[in-house]
Amino acid sequence: MNFNGFLKSISKIKNIPLPAEASQFKMAPPFRQELVSQQKNTMKNAKRAGVLALFYPDKFQETKFILILRKTYKGVHSAQVAFPGGKLEPEDASIQEAAVRETYEEVGVPIEAIEVIQSLTEVYIPPSNFYVQPFIGIARETPSFIKQGHEVETLIEVDLKYFLDDKRVITNTVKTSYSFDVEVPAFKLNDYVVWGATAMMLSEIKDLLKQTL
DSSP, rough: OOHHHHHHHHGGGGGGGGOOOHHHHGGTTTTTHHHHEEEEEHTTTTTTEEEEEEEEOOTBBEEEEEEEEEESSSSTTTTEEOOOOOOOTTTTTSSSHHHHHHHHHHOOOGGGGGGEEEEEEEEEEEEEEEEEEEEEEOOOOOOOOOTTTEEEEEEEEEEHHHSGGGGGGEEEEOOTTTEEEEEEEEEEEEOOOOOOOOHHHHHHHHHHHTTTT
């Protein structure tokens, strides 16, 4: 989709109710509700984080957004596809500021080049005990991405039209952080399987954008 057309459409989303959990649950793993129920007490002390779905024009003025593949490490989110973003730090004035700052740190888009358009529905992540607040943002010029080598394995640039195609929704067997295999709903984007919290956020973004585009 042409980026100028996308900008005209995205301006409408502030007037549309968020699809919220009804949308997110389409892509929720089947065991999610049980895990959330088990952690009701732990959730009271959950950490906070912000992530950013950053849309931008490529060199042909087609609309894309950026995802990252995290490095393999000893942790619950090892080698997973995610939005750029991270936890709220003491120096951050807000979750939104944390999301924008971490986007700069992880993919190199300058803070002043990022315009946040809309906050989305918060997602609780049981394995790491985080509440994650997603945001939709734009960069009006084609970014010169700089990958943070310490945490980011690969940058994944996804074409918006490709993402909105319902054929990108699949079912996939994954090994969870709890060490068992399970069938989960997922997106297949640029040959990467995206599931869990990121897929839930993408589902809300997809349903929201389809109302405006």
